[in-house]
Amino acid sequence: MSDxxxxxxxxxxxxxxxxxxxxxxxxxxxxxxxxxxxxxxFTRPEEWVASEQRxxxxxxxxxxDVGCAAGRHxxxxxxxxxxxxxxxxxxxxxxxxxxxxxxxxGSVQEPGEVGTFDTIMLLGGxxxxxxxxxxxxxxxGSLAKLARPGAELLAVGHxxxxxxxxxxDDYHRHNRERGWLPGQVRMxxxxxxxxxxxxxxxxxxxxxxxxxxxxxxxxxMESCGQPDNLGFYLAILKRKGAAVPAxxxxx
Amino acid sequence: MSDxxxxxxxxxxxxxxxxxxxxxxxxxxxxxxxxxxxxxxFTRPEEWVASEQRxxxxxxxxxxDVGCAAGRHxxxxxxxxxxxxxxxxxxxxxxxxxxxxxxxxGSVQEPGEVGTFDTIMLLGGxxxxxxxxxxxxxxxGSLAKLARPGAELLAVGHxxxxxxxxxxDDYHRHNRERGWLPGQVRMxxxxxxxxxxxxxxxxxxxxxxxxxxxxxxxxxMESCGQPDNLGFYLAILKRKGAAVPAxxxxx
Numbered sequence: 001m002s003d004x005x006x007x008x009x010x011x012x013x014x015x016x017x018x019x020x021x022x023x024x025x026x027x028x029x030x031x032x033x034x035x036x037x038x039x040x041x042f043t044r045p046e047e048w049v050a051s052e053q054r055x056x057x058x059x060x061x062x063x064x065d066v067g068c069a070a071g072r073h074x075x076x077x078x079x080x081x082x083x084x085x086x087x088x089x090x091x092x093x094x095x096x097x098x099x100x101x102x103x104x105x106g107s108v109q110e111p112g113e114v115g116t117f118d119t120i121m122l123l124g125g126x127x128x129x130x131x132x133x134x135x136x137x138x139x140x141g142s143l144a145k146l147a148r149p150g151a152e153l154l155a156v157g158h159x160x161x162x163x164x165x166x167x168x169d170d171y172h173r174h175n176r177e178r179g180w181l182p183g184q185v186r187m188x189x190x191x192x193x194x195x196x197x198x199x200x201x202x203x204x205x206x207x208x209x210x211x212x213x214x215x216x217x218x219x220x221m222e223s224c225g226q227p228d229n230l231g232f233y234l235a236i237l238k239r240k241g242a243a244v245p246a247x248x249x250x251x
Numbered sequence: 252m253s254d255x256x257x258x259x260x261x262x263x264x265x266x267x268x269x270x271x272x273x274x275x276x277x278x279x280x281x282x283x284x285x286x287x288x289x290x291x292x293f294t295r296p297e298e299w300v301a302s303e304q305r306x307x308x309x310x311x312x313x314x315x316d317v318g319c320a321a322g323r324h325x326x327x328x329x330x331x332x333x334x335x336x337x338x339x340x341x342x343x344x345x346x347x348x349x350x351x352x353x354x355x356x357g358s359v360q361e362p363g364e365v366g367t368f369d370t371i372m373l374l375g376g377x378x379x380x381x382x383x384x385x386x387x388x389x390x391x392g393s394l395a396k397l398a399r400p401g402a403e404l405l406a407v408g409h410x411x412x413x414x415x416x417x418x419x420d421d422y423h424r425h426n427r428e429r430g431w432l433p434g435q436v437r438m439x440x441x442x443x444x445x446x447x448x449x450x451x452x453x454x455x456x457x458x459x460x461x462x463x464x465x466x467x468x469x470x471x472m473e474s475c476g477q478p479d480n481l482g483f484y485l486a487i488l489k490r491k492g493a494a495v496p497a498x499x500x501x502x
Contacts, residue, residue, distance in 0.1 A: 035286050192283060192284065
Protein backbone atom coordinates (compact mmCIF):
# COMPACT_ATOMS: atom_id res chain seq x y z
CA MET A 1 0.00 0.00 0.00
CA SER A 2 1.63 3.26 -1.11
CA ASP A 3 -1.12 5.68 -0.04
CA UNK A 4 -2.59 4.45 3.22
CA UNK A 5 -4.06 7.86 4.03
CA UNK A 6 -5.96 7.80 0.75
CA UNK A 7 -7.03 4.19 1.27
CA UNK A 8 -8.38 5.13 4.67
CA UNK A 9 -10.38 8.03 3.22
CA UNK A 10 -11.74 5.83 0.42
CA UNK A 11 -12.79 3.19 2.94
CA UNK A 12 -14.61 5.69 5.14
CA UNK A 13 -16.22 7.41 2.15
CA UNK A 14 -17.40 4.16 0.56
CA UNK A 15 -19.46 3.33 3.62
CA UNK A 16 -21.26 6.54 4.23
CA UNK A 17 -19.08 8.18 5.43
CA UNK A 18 -19.47 6.79 8.93
CA UNK A 19 -17.61 6.83 12.22
CA UNK A 20 -15.65 3.81 13.41
CA UNK A 21 -15.02 2.40 9.91
CA UNK A 22 -11.40 3.44 9.37
CA UNK A 23 -8.91 4.99 11.78
CA UNK A 24 -5.32 6.05 11.46
CA UNK A 25 -2.74 5.73 14.18
CA UNK A 26 -0.55 8.74 14.95
CA UNK A 27 2.70 7.59 16.51
CA UNK A 28 5.04 10.09 18.15
CA UNK A 29 8.77 9.42 18.33
CA UNK A 30 8.53 8.80 22.09
CA UNK A 31 6.11 5.91 21.29
CA UNK A 32 3.01 7.84 22.39
CA UNK A 33 0.13 6.79 20.12
CA UNK A 34 -3.20 8.38 19.39
CA UNK A 35 -6.01 7.38 17.07
CA UNK A 36 -7.90 9.50 14.58
CA UNK A 37 -11.16 8.45 12.96
CA UNK A 38 -11.22 9.08 9.21
CA UNK A 39 -14.74 10.42 9.72
CA UNK A 40 -13.08 13.63 10.89
CA UNK A 41 -12.25 14.33 7.23
CA PHE A 42 -15.94 14.28 6.32
CA THR A 43 -17.39 16.41 9.11
CA ARG A 44 -19.79 19.29 8.46
CA PRO A 45 -19.22 22.85 9.71
CA GLU A 46 -21.40 22.37 12.81
CA GLU A 47 -18.89 19.72 13.96
CA TRP A 48 -15.84 21.98 13.50
CA VAL A 49 -14.18 24.17 16.10
CA ALA A 50 -15.29 27.81 15.88
CA SER A 51 -11.97 28.99 14.44
CA GLU A 52 -12.33 26.65 11.43
CA GLN A 53 -15.91 27.79 10.84
CA ARG A 54 -14.73 31.41 10.98
CA UNK A 55 -11.82 30.78 8.60
CA UNK A 56 -14.12 29.37 5.94
CA UNK A 57 -16.49 32.33 6.38
CA UNK A 58 -13.60 34.76 5.81
CA UNK A 59 -12.29 33.15 2.60
CA UNK A 60 -12.68 35.54 -0.32
CA UNK A 61 -11.67 35.72 -3.98
CA UNK A 62 -9.72 32.82 -5.45
CA UNK A 63 -9.08 30.31 -2.66
CA UNK A 64 -6.46 27.59 -2.14
CA ASP A 65 -6.95 24.85 0.45
CA VAL A 66 -3.51 23.43 1.26
CA GLY A 67 -3.69 19.78 2.35
CA CYS A 68 -7.37 19.59 1.48
CA ALA A 69 -7.75 15.82 2.16
CA ALA A 70 -11.31 14.80 1.22
CA GLY A 71 -12.28 18.47 0.86
CA ARG A 72 -14.55 19.13 3.84
CA HIS A 73 -13.65 22.83 3.95
CA UNK A 74 -13.82 23.23 0.17
CA UNK A 75 -17.34 21.82 0.15
CA UNK A 76 -18.56 24.85 2.07
CA UNK A 77 -17.05 27.25 -0.46
CA UNK A 78 -17.50 25.45 -3.75
CA UNK A 79 -20.89 26.97 -4.56
CA UNK A 80 -19.84 30.58 -4.14
CA UNK A 81 -16.05 30.76 -4.59
CA UNK A 82 -13.41 29.51 -6.95
CA UNK A 83 -11.63 27.09 -4.67
CA UNK A 84 -8.80 24.70 -5.50
CA UNK A 85 -7.40 22.12 -3.12
CA UNK A 86 -4.03 20.41 -3.18
CA UNK A 87 -3.06 17.25 -1.35
CA UNK A 88 -0.13 14.83 -1.76
CA UNK A 89 -2.42 11.79 -1.39
CA UNK A 90 -3.87 10.44 -4.69
CA UNK A 91 -6.66 8.74 -2.76
CA UNK A 92 -7.59 11.97 -0.97
CA UNK A 93 -7.67 13.82 -4.30
CA UNK A 94 -9.86 11.09 -5.80
CA UNK A 95 -12.39 11.27 -2.95
CA UNK A 96 -12.48 15.07 -3.09
CA UNK A 97 -13.04 14.96 -6.86
CA UNK A 98 -15.79 12.36 -6.39
CA UNK A 99 -17.50 15.02 -4.28
CA UNK A 100 -17.32 17.42 -7.22
CA UNK A 101 -14.38 19.43 -5.94
CA UNK A 102 -11.40 20.82 -7.85
CA UNK A 103 -8.72 18.93 -5.94
CA UNK A 104 -5.27 18.31 -7.39
CA UNK A 105 -2.18 16.35 -6.48
CA GLY A 106 0.31 18.71 -4.87
CA SER A 107 2.03 19.95 -1.77
CA VAL A 108 3.22 23.29 -0.41
CA GLN A 109 6.66 22.70 -1.91
CA GLU A 110 5.33 21.31 -5.20
CA PRO A 111 1.89 22.76 -5.71
CA GLY A 112 1.80 22.26 -9.48
CA GLU A 113 0.37 24.79 -11.93
CA VAL A 114 -2.37 26.20 -9.76
CA GLY A 115 -1.76 29.94 -10.19
CA THR A 116 -2.04 32.51 -7.40
CA PHE A 117 -4.70 33.15 -4.79
CA ASP A 118 -6.44 35.80 -2.72
CA THR A 119 -6.90 33.40 0.18
CA ILE A 120 -4.79 30.45 1.28
CA MET A 121 -6.21 28.17 3.96
CA LEU A 122 -4.19 26.03 6.37
CA LEU A 123 -6.90 24.22 8.30
CA GLY A 124 -7.32 20.85 9.99
CA GLY A 125 -3.88 20.92 11.59
CA UNK A 126 -2.13 22.03 8.42
CA UNK A 127 -0.44 25.00 10.07
CA UNK A 128 1.68 22.15 11.39
CA UNK A 129 3.19 21.93 7.89
CA UNK A 130 5.54 24.70 9.03
CA UNK A 131 7.39 21.71 10.45
CA UNK A 132 9.99 23.32 12.70
CA UNK A 133 11.48 26.71 13.53
CA UNK A 134 14.17 25.91 10.96
CA UNK A 135 11.79 24.84 8.16
CA UNK A 136 9.03 27.38 8.79
CA UNK A 137 10.63 30.28 6.83
CA UNK A 138 10.96 28.08 3.72
CA UNK A 139 7.35 26.94 4.01
CA UNK A 140 6.17 30.53 4.49
CA GLY A 141 8.23 31.38 1.40
CA SER A 142 6.59 28.62 -0.65
CA LEU A 143 3.18 29.86 0.46
CA ALA A 144 4.13 33.43 -0.48
CA LYS A 145 4.74 32.31 -4.07
CA LEU A 146 1.10 31.23 -4.25
CA ALA A 147 -0.20 34.48 -2.80
CA ARG A 148 -1.41 37.49 -4.78
CA PRO A 149 -0.44 40.90 -3.39
CA GLY A 150 -2.43 41.54 -0.22
CA ALA A 151 -3.58 37.92 -0.05
CA GLU A 152 -4.58 36.47 3.30
CA LEU A 153 -3.39 33.25 4.86
CA LEU A 154 -6.07 31.82 7.14
CA ALA A 155 -4.50 29.37 9.55
CA VAL A 156 -5.96 27.53 12.51
CA GLY A 157 -3.29 27.00 15.12
CA HIS A 158 -3.25 24.63 18.08
CA UNK A 159 -1.55 25.97 21.19
CA UNK A 160 0.60 23.13 22.59
CA UNK A 161 0.42 24.65 26.10
CA UNK A 162 -3.37 24.56 26.29
CA UNK A 163 -4.93 21.73 28.33
CA UNK A 164 -1.57 20.50 29.67
CA UNK A 165 -1.21 16.75 30.08
CA UNK A 166 1.66 14.97 31.78
CA UNK A 167 2.38 12.97 28.61
CA UNK A 168 2.80 16.15 26.61
CA ASP A 169 4.70 18.11 29.28
CA ASP A 170 7.39 15.43 29.24
CA TYR A 171 7.55 15.61 25.47
CA HIS A 172 7.84 19.41 25.49
CA ARG A 173 10.72 19.15 27.97
CA HIS A 174 12.45 16.58 25.78
CA ASN A 175 12.05 18.88 22.76
CA ARG A 176 13.55 21.84 24.63
CA GLU A 177 16.50 19.65 25.55
CA ARG A 178 17.13 18.83 21.90
CA GLY A 179 16.88 22.50 20.92
CA TRP A 180 13.45 22.29 19.29
CA LEU A 181 10.36 24.33 19.91
CA PRO A 182 8.30 22.40 22.51
CA GLY A 183 5.46 21.81 20.03
CA GLN A 184 7.60 20.27 17.28
CA VAL A 185 6.07 16.81 17.09
CA ARG A 186 8.07 14.15 15.29
CA MET A 187 5.50 11.63 14.17
CA UNK A 188 4.37 9.17 11.57
CA UNK A 189 0.94 8.14 10.41
CA UNK A 190 0.05 4.45 10.23
CA UNK A 191 -2.89 2.67 8.66
CA UNK A 192 -2.97 -1.12 8.57
CA UNK A 193 0.37 -2.15 6.99
CA UNK A 194 1.21 1.37 5.74
CA UNK A 195 3.28 4.06 7.40
CA UNK A 196 4.59 7.47 6.43
CA UNK A 197 8.24 8.27 7.09
CA UNK A 198 8.82 10.22 10.29
CA UNK A 199 8.06 13.91 9.81
CA UNK A 200 7.63 17.00 11.97
CA UNK A 201 4.35 18.74 12.67
CA UNK A 202 4.74 22.07 14.44
CA UNK A 203 2.27 23.13 17.11
CA UNK A 204 2.67 26.79 18.00
CA UNK A 205 1.32 29.23 20.53
CA UNK A 206 0.15 32.47 18.94
CA UNK A 207 3.27 34.23 20.31
CA UNK A 208 5.54 31.62 18.74
CA UNK A 209 3.68 31.94 15.45
CA UNK A 210 3.93 35.74 15.55
CA UNK A 211 7.66 35.50 16.00
CA UNK A 212 8.10 33.11 13.06
CA UNK A 213 5.86 35.25 10.86
CA UNK A 214 7.69 38.47 11.75
CA UNK A 215 11.08 36.98 10.95
CA UNK A 216 9.86 35.62 7.59
CA UNK A 217 9.64 39.14 6.16
CA UNK A 218 6.99 37.87 3.73
CA UNK A 219 3.87 37.87 5.85
CA UNK A 220 2.45 40.11 8.57
CA MET A 221 0.25 38.89 11.39
CA GLU A 222 -2.99 40.75 10.76
CA SER A 223 -4.92 39.31 13.67
CA CYS A 224 -4.84 36.36 16.00
CA GLY A 225 -7.75 35.13 18.12
CA GLN A 226 -7.53 33.85 21.68
CA PRO A 227 -7.21 30.06 21.94
CA ASP A 228 -10.48 28.29 22.73
CA ASN A 229 -10.71 25.80 25.61
CA LEU A 230 -9.05 23.13 23.45
CA GLY A 231 -6.26 25.49 22.38
CA PHE A 232 -7.41 26.23 18.81
CA TYR A 233 -7.16 29.78 17.45
CA LEU A 234 -7.49 31.52 14.11
CA ALA A 235 -4.50 33.47 12.83
CA ILE A 236 -4.84 35.76 9.82
CA LEU A 237 -1.61 36.57 8.01
CA LYS A 238 -1.35 39.13 5.22
CA ARG A 239 1.09 38.89 2.35
CA LYS A 240 3.51 41.79 2.49
CA GLY A 241 3.96 43.89 -0.62
CA ALA A 242 7.73 43.50 -0.74
CA ALA A 243 9.28 41.25 -3.35
CA VAL A 244 10.04 37.74 -2.17
CA PRO A 245 13.79 37.37 -1.46
CA ALA A 246 15.28 34.89 -3.90
CA UNK A 247 16.66 32.67 -1.13
CA UNK A 248 13.14 32.15 0.18
CA UNK A 249 11.93 30.98 -3.18
CA UNK A 250 14.52 28.33 -3.81
CA UNK A 251 13.89 24.63 -3.92
CA MET B 252 0.97 4.34 33.14
CA SER B 253 1.18 0.71 34.27
CA ASP B 254 -2.31 -0.41 33.20
CA UNK B 255 -3.19 1.29 29.95
CA UNK B 256 -5.90 -1.23 29.15
CA UNK B 257 -7.60 -0.43 32.45
CA UNK B 258 -7.15 3.32 31.92
CA UNK B 259 -8.78 2.99 28.53
CA UNK B 260 -11.76 1.13 30.00
CA UNK B 261 -12.11 3.70 32.80
CA UNK B 262 -12.04 6.52 30.28
CA UNK B 263 -14.70 4.96 28.08
CA UNK B 264 -16.85 4.02 31.10
CA UNK B 265 -16.63 7.48 32.68
CA UNK B 266 -18.24 9.06 29.63
CA UNK B 267 -21.15 6.83 29.09
CA UNK B 268 -19.81 4.47 27.83
CA UNK B 269 -19.63 5.90 24.33
CA UNK B 270 -17.96 5.12 21.02
CA UNK B 271 -14.97 7.11 19.83
CA UNK B 272 -13.80 8.16 23.30
CA UNK B 273 -10.88 5.77 23.84
CA UNK B 274 -9.24 3.36 21.43
CA UNK B 275 -6.36 0.96 21.75
CA UNK B 276 -3.87 0.21 19.01
CA UNK B 277 -3.07 -3.42 18.25
CA UNK B 278 0.37 -3.67 16.67
CA UNK B 279 1.51 -6.89 15.01
CA UNK B 280 5.20 -7.77 14.81
CA UNK B 281 5.19 -7.09 11.05
CA UNK B 282 4.13 -3.48 11.85
CA UNK B 283 0.52 -4.01 10.79
CA UNK B 284 -1.70 -1.90 13.05
CA UNK B 285 -5.38 -2.04 13.81
CA UNK B 286 -7.55 0.00 16.13
CA UNK B 287 -10.12 -1.20 18.64
CA UNK B 288 -12.68 1.06 20.26
CA UNK B 289 -12.97 0.50 24.03
CA UNK B 290 -16.73 0.68 23.53
CA UNK B 291 -16.49 -2.92 22.36
CA UNK B 292 -16.00 -3.91 26.01
CA PHE B 293 -19.35 -2.39 26.95
CA THR B 294 -21.54 -3.76 24.17
CA ARG B 295 -24.90 -5.43 24.86
CA PRO B 296 -25.80 -8.95 23.59
CA GLU B 297 -27.63 -7.61 20.52
CA GLU B 298 -24.29 -6.18 19.33
CA TRP B 299 -22.38 -9.48 19.79
CA VAL B 300 -21.73 -12.15 17.19
CA ALA B 301 -24.20 -15.06 17.42
CA SER B 302 -21.60 -17.47 18.84
CA GLU B 303 -20.98 -15.18 21.84
CA GLN B 304 -24.71 -14.81 22.46
CA ARG B 305 -25.08 -18.58 22.33
CA UNK B 306 -22.14 -19.18 24.68
CA UNK B 307 -23.68 -16.98 27.36
CA UNK B 308 -27.03 -18.74 26.94
CA UNK B 309 -25.34 -22.11 27.50
CA UNK B 310 -23.48 -21.16 30.68
CA UNK B 311 -24.76 -23.20 33.62
CA UNK B 312 -23.89 -23.76 37.27
CA UNK B 313 -20.94 -21.89 38.74
CA UNK B 314 -19.39 -19.84 35.91
CA UNK B 315 -15.90 -18.37 35.38
CA ASP B 316 -15.27 -15.67 32.79
CA VAL B 317 -11.56 -15.74 31.95
CA GLY B 318 -10.29 -12.31 30.84
CA CYS B 319 -13.58 -10.67 31.75
CA ALA B 320 -12.44 -7.06 31.06
CA ALA B 321 -15.29 -4.71 32.03
CA GLY B 322 -17.64 -7.69 32.39
CA ARG B 323 -19.99 -7.40 29.43
CA HIS B 324 -20.64 -11.15 29.33
CA UNK B 325 -20.93 -11.46 33.11
CA UNK B 326 -23.61 -8.75 33.16
CA UNK B 327 -25.93 -11.05 31.24
CA UNK B 328 -25.49 -13.87 33.77
CA UNK B 329 -25.16 -12.03 37.06
CA UNK B 330 -28.86 -12.08 37.90
CA UNK B 331 -29.35 -15.82 37.49
CA UNK B 332 -25.94 -17.49 37.91
CA UNK B 333 -23.01 -17.40 40.26
CA UNK B 334 -20.42 -15.87 37.94
CA UNK B 335 -16.88 -14.81 38.76
CA UNK B 336 -14.59 -12.99 36.37
CA UNK B 337 -10.81 -12.77 36.40
CA UNK B 338 -8.69 -10.25 34.55
CA UNK B 339 -5.05 -9.19 34.94
CA UNK B 340 -5.93 -5.48 34.58
CA UNK B 341 -6.70 -3.69 37.88
CA UNK B 342 -8.61 -1.00 35.97
CA UNK B 343 -10.74 -3.60 34.19
CA UNK B 344 -11.54 -5.28 37.51
CA UNK B 345 -12.45 -1.89 39.03
CA UNK B 346 -14.84 -1.05 36.19
CA UNK B 347 -16.44 -4.50 36.35
CA UNK B 348 -16.89 -4.18 40.12
CA UNK B 349 -18.39 -0.70 39.65
CA UNK B 350 -21.00 -2.47 37.55
CA UNK B 351 -21.80 -4.72 40.51
CA UNK B 352 -19.91 -7.76 39.23
CA UNK B 353 -17.70 -10.21 41.12
CA UNK B 354 -14.51 -9.55 39.18
CA UNK B 355 -11.09 -10.33 40.63
CA UNK B 356 -7.50 -9.76 39.68
CA GLY B 357 -6.16 -12.92 38.06
CA SER B 358 -5.10 -14.75 34.95
CA VAL B 359 -5.33 -18.28 33.60
CA GLN B 360 -1.93 -19.10 35.08
CA GLU B 361 -2.59 -17.31 38.37
CA PRO B 362 -6.33 -17.27 38.91
CA GLY B 363 -6.18 -16.77 42.69
CA GLU B 364 -8.50 -18.52 45.15
CA VAL B 365 -11.57 -18.74 43.00
CA GLY B 366 -12.48 -22.42 43.42
CA THR B 367 -13.77 -24.65 40.64
CA PHE B 368 -16.48 -24.18 38.05
CA ASP B 369 -19.14 -25.92 35.99
CA THR B 370 -18.62 -23.53 33.08
CA ILE B 371 -15.52 -21.68 31.97
CA MET B 372 -15.92 -19.01 29.28
CA LEU B 373 -13.23 -17.85 26.87
CA LEU B 374 -15.03 -15.09 24.96
CA GLY B 375 -14.08 -11.84 23.26
CA GLY B 376 -10.96 -13.27 21.64
CA UNK B 377 -9.79 -14.99 24.81
CA UNK B 378 -9.43 -18.39 23.16
CA UNK B 379 -6.34 -16.61 21.81
CA UNK B 380 -4.86 -17.00 25.31
CA UNK B 381 -3.81 -20.49 24.16
CA UNK B 382 -0.92 -18.48 22.73
CA UNK B 383 0.80 -21.00 20.46
CA UNK B 384 0.82 -24.69 19.64
CA UNK B 385 3.61 -25.03 22.19
CA UNK B 386 1.88 -23.11 25.00
CA UNK B 387 -1.67 -24.34 24.40
CA UNK B 388 -1.36 -27.63 26.37
CA UNK B 389 -0.14 -25.73 29.45
CA UNK B 390 -2.99 -23.26 29.17
CA UNK B 391 -5.53 -26.09 28.73
CA GLY B 392 -3.95 -27.69 31.80
CA SER B 393 -4.34 -24.50 33.84
CA LEU B 394 -7.97 -24.27 32.75
CA ALA B 395 -8.52 -27.94 33.70
CA LYS B 396 -7.49 -27.16 37.28
CA LEU B 397 -10.40 -24.71 37.48
CA ALA B 398 -12.91 -27.20 36.03
CA ARG B 399 -15.19 -29.47 38.04
CA PRO B 400 -15.66 -33.00 36.67
CA GLY B 401 -17.73 -32.78 33.50
CA ALA B 402 -17.37 -29.01 33.31
CA GLU B 403 -17.72 -27.27 29.96
CA LEU B 404 -15.36 -24.78 28.38
CA LEU B 405 -17.27 -22.40 26.11
CA ALA B 406 -14.86 -20.78 23.70
CA VAL B 407 -15.49 -18.51 20.73
CA GLY B 408 -12.85 -19.09 18.11
CA HIS B 409 -11.88 -16.93 15.17
CA UNK B 410 -10.86 -18.82 12.04
CA UNK B 411 -7.78 -17.08 10.62
CA UNK B 412 -8.56 -18.40 7.13
CA UNK B 413 -12.01 -16.79 6.96
CA UNK B 414 -12.31 -13.58 4.94
CA UNK B 415 -8.77 -13.79 3.57
CA UNK B 416 -6.92 -10.49 3.16
CA UNK B 417 -3.61 -10.00 1.42
CA UNK B 418 -2.12 -8.48 4.58
CA UNK B 419 -3.00 -11.56 6.57
CA ASP B 420 -2.06 -14.12 3.91
CA ASP B 421 1.48 -12.73 3.94
CA TYR B 422 1.57 -12.94 7.70
CA HIS B 423 0.33 -16.55 7.67
CA ARG B 424 3.04 -17.47 5.20
CA HIS B 425 5.68 -15.79 7.35
CA ASN B 426 4.42 -17.75 10.37
CA ARG B 427 4.60 -21.06 8.52
CA GLU B 428 8.18 -20.22 7.59
CA ARG B 429 9.10 -19.72 11.23
CA GLY B 430 7.41 -22.97 12.21
CA TRP B 431 4.36 -21.42 13.86
CA LEU B 432 0.70 -22.06 13.27
CA PRO B 433 -0.42 -19.50 10.68
CA GLY B 434 -2.79 -17.82 13.16
CA GLN B 435 -0.19 -17.25 15.89
CA VAL B 436 -0.22 -13.47 16.08
CA ARG B 437 2.68 -11.82 17.87
CA MET B 438 1.33 -8.50 19.00
CA UNK B 439 1.29 -5.78 21.59
CA UNK B 440 -1.44 -3.46 22.77
CA UNK B 441 -0.78 0.26 22.96
CA UNK B 442 -2.77 3.07 24.52
CA UNK B 443 -1.32 6.59 24.61
CA UNK B 444 2.15 6.18 26.17
CA UNK B 445 1.53 2.64 27.43
CA UNK B 446 2.34 -0.65 25.77
CA UNK B 447 2.19 -4.31 26.72
CA UNK B 448 5.21 -6.49 26.06
CA UNK B 449 4.96 -8.51 22.85
CA UNK B 450 2.80 -11.59 23.35
CA UNK B 451 1.17 -14.25 21.19
CA UNK B 452 -2.55 -14.55 20.53
CA UNK B 453 -3.52 -17.76 18.76
CA UNK B 454 -6.22 -17.76 16.10
CA UNK B 455 -7.33 -21.28 15.21
CA UNK B 456 -9.55 -22.98 12.70
CA UNK B 457 -11.91 -25.48 14.28
CA UNK B 458 -9.74 -28.32 12.92
CA UNK B 459 -6.60 -26.85 14.47
CA UNK B 460 -8.43 -26.38 17.77
CA UNK B 461 -9.71 -29.97 17.69
CA UNK B 462 -6.19 -31.25 17.21
CA UNK B 463 -4.83 -29.23 20.16
CA UNK B 464 -7.73 -30.29 22.36
CA UNK B 465 -7.31 -33.98 21.47
CA UNK B 466 -3.62 -33.97 22.25
CA UNK B 467 -4.19 -32.24 25.60
CA UNK B 468 -5.77 -35.37 27.06
CA UNK B 469 -7.69 -33.15 29.49
CA UNK B 470 -10.55 -31.91 27.38
CA UNK B 471 -12.76 -33.41 24.68
CA MET B 472 -14.31 -31.40 21.87
CA GLU B 473 -18.01 -31.83 22.52
CA SER B 474 -19.23 -29.74 19.61
CA CYS B 475 -17.99 -27.04 17.26
CA GLY B 476 -20.18 -24.77 15.16
CA GLN B 477 -19.50 -23.68 11.61
CA PRO B 478 -17.70 -20.34 11.32
CA ASP B 479 -20.01 -17.40 10.54
CA ASN B 480 -19.25 -15.03 7.67
CA LEU B 481 -16.65 -13.24 9.81
CA GLY B 482 -15.02 -16.51 10.88
CA PHE B 483 -16.35 -16.73 14.46
CA TYR B 484 -17.52 -20.08 15.82
CA LEU B 485 -18.49 -21.56 19.17
CA ALA B 486 -16.52 -24.54 20.44
CA ILE B 487 -17.73 -26.50 23.45
CA LEU B 488 -15.08 -28.54 25.24
CA LYS B 489 -15.84 -31.00 28.03
CA ARG B 490 -13.49 -31.76 30.92
CA LYS B 491 -12.43 -35.37 30.77
CA GLY B 492 -12.82 -37.48 33.91
CA ALA B 493 -9.19 -38.58 34.01
CA ALA B 494 -6.82 -37.13 36.57
CA VAL B 495 -4.75 -34.19 35.37
CA PRO B 496 -1.20 -35.34 34.63
CA ALA B 497 1.21 -33.69 37.03
CA UNK B 498 3.32 -32.14 34.27
CA UNK B 499 0.26 -30.27 32.97
CA UNK B 500 -0.37 -28.74 36.37
CA UNK B 501 3.06 -27.33 36.97
CA UNK B 502 3.89 -23.63 37.06
